[in-house]
Amino acid sequence: MPNFTEEQELIDGCLVGNHRAQEALYNKYAAKMFGVCLRYSSSRMEAEDTLHEGFMAVFETLERFEARGAFEGWVRRIMINTALKKYKRERVYQLMDFNVDVIETANDSDFSPLQKMQTDDLIKLVQKLAPGYRNIFNLYAIEGYNHREIGEVLGISEGTSKSQMARARVLLQAMLNKQYDNANEQR
């Protein structure tokens, strides 16, 4: 039984349809990519779908991976593209879930609740954002895209990307404060 230790061995194994290699490759990246998918999804179930579709795309297009860049980065881009494709396919604009007054009075500079929160909680906050805001926040703040690149990826203008990014920050801050206040009231 082959023991796939090197990444290239894994890739080669997958290319010839070796099921063990496919499983090993999945196991190696599934957790990290699930984290990516969760950030781009509204729910855990949706993230699972994205992870599934993303890995299918990885295996189907593996022969086109060129070993010039990091494999993990390539897989990650496929996951992000899969999530964005789902978003485009199911484009439903749920722009606001929140009370505008709350948003506008949010204290932008209060980061203490944010710093105390667990990553799972932060994921849930991001998931509560409308898909449009969520995608832009992820692409800009986490993936490091600039607004021009985001505009190209999502088919929107650079200005729209900037304004929605600003809005996403305000929304996140507002949600954060609200959660912090609720926690204080319960004490």
Place this chain on the structure above:
Amino acid sequence: MSNDKEHIDDIFKNHFEDYKPTPPSNVWSRVKSGLNNNTSEETLYNKFDQHQPQPPAWVWASLSNILKGRQRIKTYKRIAAAALFFAALGGLIASQFAANNTIDSLFAFEKDDNITLSTTPIKPILVQPKITSLGKSTSTSAPKNYISYTQVQAFTNNIPAHNNIVVPAIENTVANDFEVPVTAPEISYLESIFANISIPSIGHGTPSIMPENNFNYKAPHYKRPNLFETNIEIFAGVANTFRQLDNKLNATVASIRKESEESAASYQWGIKFNLIKNKILFSNGISMSEYNYKGTYQFLKEDMVNLHPNFPTEVKGVYKVEDYHAKQLSNNNSNVLTTYKFINYNTAVGYLINAGRKLNITPQIGVGTGYLMSNIGPKLQAGKPTEYSSMPDANSLSLNQRLMVSGAVALKVDFRLLNSFKVGIEPYINKQINKQDVTSPLGGQKLTAKGVNLTFSYKF
């Protein structure tokens, strides 16, 4: 304030950087199941790969001509021209057949392009073995089924599609997701077409429920604009042509006289018929070219071969045969001006590279035959020497007609100005040789032209 906002970004980023939540085990089960289902897809690809279309008869005919020519070069070195002529003829046959579309079967399975097997109008039947979703529009006035798919398109006309499938058009799996409206009978038809291959996961995946006007209707293409094109091209340009003598084969002449090997300006113009199919260019054309060679013509001894046609049987004016010969020997390094005019037939094959949306670069290689229509000279320049130039018929000492063969490489860069017009420049190197008659003044010549043409083509 701005820094504070960026600080939020950083905190989120730091939290998410090494976030590795464990996905539920059923995700791998679904992936595994999907991979197993895809064996049917692999089968389809295998069918593409295993299909080795047999080249039609004309390919063998062309190859036979070329090989025949090669054999003649080896056996009868002195009729190389004829051999190359055969090669050119082979190219001509090939390109003419290409023009009739029969070239398809040779290139039918390049996976990066959409191609078709038939010259009749093709009806694209949606789709492909990997259907990602099936949805229904929410339009109440005109509800429709939709099918989403990626990667491969199948085309058919009136024959069953599985006999005529071509085209794995794999370009960007992640980005390309086509959706086209289909009717229930069409879905049934699809299923029947692919019955033996099976469409994995039809209706599987995330259903697309969208309003009709949100559909991104991109595919299928009936014919990609740059996939098949015929155009007429006119071209003209200047060149620098270097004339060289093959002294080894031309020993008879070389022992009598020594001619200089120099460059001269030349020009050419002509017309071509181009066919571009699957990025392969086939080109046929004729051209006229002319160059004026001004060099030296040094007699080493009496030239008994190239005497004036009227000498020595007839004496004109005050000159006698002896005088003529004496002049030959005494006028070494006389300036001579020779005009060469050719009519050429050229055939070439090239590969079209899309360098931009409207910009193409096409490297080409070609062979041709040329007919040297006239050689007026050697004509003495006025006054050098006056006696010689005043001889009867001195300006047309020889009128030669010779078959030349040529080989060329070229690189065309053209830009589409309008939908049907292209303008371009085409630098080239063309070598013409004539080894037919080693005893004649024109025997054993090599003409190497380095030039550039301006091209205008019209697509029809």
